[in-house]
Every structure is written in structure tokens, then in C-alpha cells.
Amino acid sequence: MKKQTELVVVSVPVTGHLLVMIELAKRLINHDRRIDTITILQWKLPSAPHADIFAQPLTASEPRIKLISLPEIHEPPPLELKHKASEAYVLEFIKKLAPLVRDALSAIVSSSESVRVVGLLLDFFCVPLVDVGNELDLPSYVFLTCSSGFLSMMKYLPERHRNIPSEFDRSSGDEELPIQGYVSSVPTKVLPSGLFVRESYEAFVELAEKFHRAKGILVNSFTELQPHGFDYFGRLESYPKVYSVGPILSLKDRPNPNQDAAERDLIMRWLDKQPESSVVFLCFGSAGIHGGPQLKEIAQALELVGCKFLWSIRKNPTEETNPCDHLPDGFADRTAAQGMVCGWAPQVEVLAHDAIGGFLSHCGWNSILESLWFGVPVATWPMYAEQQLNALTMVKELGLAVELRLDYVSGQGEIVAADEIARAVRSLMDGGDGRREKVKEMAEAARKAVTIDGSSFVAIDRFVDKLISP
Numbered sequence: 001m002k003k004q005t006e007l008v009v010v011s012v013p014v015t016g017h018l019l020v021m022i023e024l025a026k027r028l029i030n031h032d033r034r035i036d037t038i039t040i041l042q043w044k045l046p047s048a049p050h051a052d053i054f055a056q057p058l059t060a061s062e063p064r065i066k067l068i069s070l071p072e073i074h075e076p077p078p079l080e081l082k083h084k085a086s087e088a089y090v091l092e093f094i095k096k097l098a099p100l101v102r103d104a105l106s107a108i109v110s111s112s113e114s115v116r117v118v119g120l121l122l123d124f125f126c127v128p129l130v131d132v133g134n135e136l137d138l139p140s141y142v143f144l145t146c147s148s149g150f151l152s153m154m155k156y157l158p159e160r161h162r163n164i165p166s167e168f169d170r171s172s173g174d175e176e177l178p179i180q181g182y183v184s185s186v187p188t189k190v191l192p193s194g195l196f197v198r199e200s201y202e203a204f205v206e207l208a209e210k211f212h213r214a215k216g217i218l219v220n221s222f223t224e225l226q227p228h229g230f231d232y233f234g235r236l237e238s239y240p241k242v243y244s245v246g247p248i249l250s251l252k253d254r255p256n257p258n259q260d261a262a263e264r265d266l267i268m269r270w271l272d273k274q275p276e277s278s279v280v281f282l283c284f285g286s287a288g289i290h291g292g293p294q295l296k297e298i299a300q301a302l303e304l305v306g307c308k309f310l311w312s313i314r315k316n317p318t319e320e321t322n323p324c325d326h327l328p329d330g331f332a333d334r335t336a337a338q339g340m341v342c343g344w345a346p347q348v349e350v351l352a353h354d355a356i357g358g359f360l361s362h363c364g365w366n367s368i369l370e371s372l373w374f375g376v377p378v379a380t381w382p383m384y385a386e387q388q389l390n391a392l393t394m395v396k397e398l399g400l401a402v403e404l405r406l407d408y409v410s411g412q413g414e415i416v417a418a419d420e421i422a423r424a425v426r427s428l429m430d431g432g433d434g435r436r437e438k439v440k441e442m443a444e445a446a447r448k449a450v451t452i453d454g455s456s457f458v459a460i461d462r463f464v465d466k467l468i469s470p
């Protein structure tokens, strides 16, 4: 009798990772009938306790995807580590999770004679679990919710570490790095800010070294977007095979505890009344970090430009005050006909709306892919994680985005002035020197990549081939 094939998935339970991992699982299971079931092992981070709220409705429509909750870990790493070096904290957490994953996996493997577990698919932060896969004789694959540029950096890190075994230094000025896979050298100052903090740097190097132990790496990007990077990885022989499977986007059924339903309706009704491509959308990811003085500059910029706007301002959970209290006096009255300030935005619906003409974004990779999918040009204002690298890719490598900043880092006290923001918003809304057309072409390429016989469709096919008959 033919055994049922099952893939086991472990993601990091935060919005930007879990939602796309579930979408990838759906794409894999619907690709053809070679994977019968997928089990997602669920767990919680103290900073992201809502994982099941996202996951349940997303998987409800697909009974062949199962969710299994792991027990809570004893003695999680101290929160001080999270504040100092978040990557190191997540890595420590994953290491503590490993025995629980081993138990769950063993139970799945031995649960039924008629099931064959074909492998493990791991978020890149979960790559230490490759060792658990090896113990149980299961091949592991990594899913990168970032660009091929981030993978280039992860390939470069251990190589550099052998010569210079220490974190990067912000005072190294305009130093540039010869990272293979990028068209040009990469300024040190656009590296993820964790690479300048010893504990996080060490975590990155440890993760990067473990990438070599995976059987393959799936990247949420597509060859038409990053031909140079994928071509580079395609030529490597002593590295896991790289599959460009994107864009994987979570576009439907994405309830969010931060989303106020009444406000969502208000936003969409307001957008319905605006002319085509007239509104600039400002949204800075799931964290949405901006202090009061910066909010003031953004508000002034919007008044200077005078174009329509939809601006998502997130409340910092540790702060009592309403961030809108920092807006200039009379801003709400003066801009009542010009724009809307909201909390959590229904970003995908907003970007899909004809009224949106530009997106001032923190350049999280999901936000970049969503903007490309809907053909909305971006102006770059990176904040944290690998967003500075994404901004570099979009502005310098691909000429698809308007540069506001490439190397801005949140939490360092720098304030971007109103006139600088205004210049970028004007350029964005004027079409950004032909960028709007280029972005529309890329939107078409993205849609083609994921349809039958498109580049990402074929990459998924090859990945499933490898999974089923390694």
C-alpha cells in the first residue's frame, strides 16, 4: 500500500513569518497530490502570544494542514537578552524548544505505519532543528522569509568570520563589503543592526553556518526580481540548492487582533472616494516604531506636500500616551479633507486599492512583496532587522523604489526632517522617474512567476520532487 506523505513545518510565531509559512504550506499541498498532509508545530514567544489566532482561520479552509501545539518550554531565556540582542534571544529559545520538537516529531514518525514523514521545513531562525531532523533521519529544508540578498549575506558571514571573528563596527564609516550575489559591494552601514551587537552577531553566524547542513533553501523571492542573486546561487556547488519560490503572500483570511473592524470599514469607504493613484500610504510594519518628535516631522511633511494620505500610527504597548497627542496642534482639523490617520491598517486591502499611488514603507520584505504584487511604488524608510538591505536592493540594485533613507536605524534618536520626507513623498507620487511603470511590469512578472510553468511554480515542483524522492 502506498504510504501517505507528510511534511512537518516549524515557523517562528510572529506575523511576518508564520503567515507566509502557512501560505507556503498551502501552496505545497495544493501544488499536486504528492504531499498528502502537512503538520505545523505551533509554539509561542512571550512577545507574540497570538500565533494560534492567526493560524487557526488560515488553516481551517485546508483540512490537510494540521496544527499541533508544543508544550511550553521551562525557563525561557531572560527577557533582558531579548532587549539587548533579539536574534540571540530567539536562537536561545529555539535551542530550548529542540527537545520538544524531537518528542513531537518522534510521535508523528511512529504514529502510523501508513505515514511517511518526508522532511522538515524550517523557518530560518529554526535552523538549529536541522540536528533534530538528522537524529531522526529526516532531511531538513530552510524557508527564508527574506530576499536572496539576505541569503547572500548569510553565505558571506561565516566566510568573513574566519578572518575577522567579531561583530561589525558602526564607526567603520563608508566601508563596503564584497558580498557575492549583490550586483555591487554592500555598505557595512546597511547590514542588519544585530550584526553590530556581539550576541546577535554570534547568533547570525551560528545560524548561517547551520544553513550548510540543510538539504535545500527556499527563498520568498522570484528569479525575475533578483536574477543576479539567484544566478549566483545556481552556480554554487558546495551550498544547499536554492529554490526561488515567491512571492508567497498572505492575501486572504488574515484576521488580526490589532485590527479594529469598524476602522477597517471606514478606511476602505474613504479610499473608495479618492481618485486613482492619489493617496500615499504610510505604514511601518507590525512594530511601527516612531517616537513623538518624528511623528511631528512626518505630519509637517504631509501638510507641505498636500497630497491625500493614509497613515498608520501604531501605539507602543509600553507607553500610556496616545501617539496622536504628538501631532502638531490642529493637524487633524487642517487635514480632515486631505487624509486619514489609523491604527493597524488592512495593508493588503489598502495596497490593492486603486486610490493608492505610493507607499512610504519600512521595507519589511513582506511589505515589499505586497507592494510589488499590487504595482505600488515604494519610498524607503528602513527601521530594523534586514530592512536596510531590502531598501538597498530596491533602490540601488533594482531601481524600483524612491530613496528616502537606506541606512536609517530606529531607536538611535535620529529624526528625519519634514522637508526631506516631503521631497521623497513628492517624487514617489510624481511617479518616481518612471519607477511606477517599472513596478507595474514587476507586478506582472510576479504573477507570472507563480502561475503554471512560471519560474516559482517550477521551483516548487523541483522542491517537491526532491522531497518525495531525495
Ligand code: UDP
Pocket: 015, 016, 283, 284, 285, 286, 287, 312, 343, 344, 345, 346, 347, 348, 363, 364, 365, 366, 367, 368, 370
Ligand atoms: N501589516 C498590516 N497592517 C499594519 C502593519 C503591518 O497588515 O498596520 C502586515 C503587512 O501587510 C505585512 C506584515 O504585517 O504582511 C508585516 O511584515 P513585514 O515583513 O513587512 O514587516 P515586519 O512587521 O516583519 O517588520
